[in-house]
Amino acid sequence: MQTATIIIKGMTCMGCVNSVKTVLNNLSGILQAEVTLEPAQATIQYDSNNINVDQIKAAIVDAGFEVMN
Numbered sequence: 001m002q003t004a005t006i007i008i009k010g011m012t013c014m015g016c017v018n019s020v021k022t023v024l025n026n027l028s029g030i031l032q033a034e035v036t037l038e039p040a041q042a043t044i045q046y047d048s049n050n051i052n053v054d055q056i057k058a059a060i061v062d063a064g065f066e067v068m069n
Contacts, residue, residue, distance in 0.1 A: 001031060002048045007068035008060060011040045016065070023063045027051060 011017055017035045020042060024033035029050030035042045044056060057067045 001045055003043065003045050004053050004056065005041055005043045006053075006057060006060065007039070007041045008035075009040065009066035009068055011035075011037055011065060013037070019063060020060060020065060023059050024056065027056065027059055030056075 008020060011020065014037065017037050021033055021035045024030050024035070024042060024044060029047045030044060031047060032045040033042055034044075042060070046056065060067050
């Protein structure tokens, strides 16, 4: 299991937080995703055999948000 913290730009409300969390939880290999508005970030525990950080970031971008790292 790996843990990544990704800074997300563009979340302005709890609806945005819930959208990102839903996207992350629907990805295969995500074990746990905690998304916060302040600070605007996601802390994700994932199985690196099934998914990598670049794929996670791409899913966040596809949902309409920016990743900062």
